Amino acid sequence: MHASSLPVTDHGEQRESAMAQHPIEIKKILIISMHRHC
DSSP states (O other): OHHHHHHHHHHHHHHHHHHHHOHHHHHHHHHHHHHHHO
16 A cells, blocks of 8 residues: 555656656646647
8 A cells, every 4th residue: 555655756856857847838738738638
């Protein structure tokens, strides 16, 4: 149980750090993905 929960927290930390490093690029990706969905 604990072993499987560890990678999930690691991914969350990596996502947070990536957003802090490249917020503009992530915003662009989100906008593009939303436009594609529409």
